[in-house]
Amino acid sequence: MSRDNARCISPSIGQGPGRCSATIRVQYCAVRNAPLPPTSTRKEKAMSEHVYKQIELTGSSTQSIQHAIENAIEKASRTLRNLHWLEVTGTRGHIEDGKVIHWQVSLKVGLRIED
Known part of the structure; x- marks a missing residue:
């Protein structure tokens, strides 16, 4: 990501007007003018709104x-x-x-x- 395409989400973080420092850029910057995902002409299925509980094993x-x-x-x-997903935590x-x-x-499951 170049500096020309980046802006600070929080102007108080970083260096210069609307710019992020190189260290903060990854965590606090967003790309402006990013291409939007293509629209589909097919009928799209609505995304379900699942709720998950996490347990540790x-x-x-x-x-x-x-x-x-x-x-x-x-x-x-x-x-x-x-059981739908897992994350190895240690x-x-x-x-x-x-x-x-x-x-x-x-694991977190x-x-x-x-x-």
């Missing part, structure tokens, strides 16, 4: 990080419905004799609330 495995994630999701899906391992012998992975 920690899965573990002696095999791999992936297996720890799969263990957490598989076990949670036995008692919870509508990864830990237990080391013995110079080898990782156990993995723990922390989104459950869609039923209508």
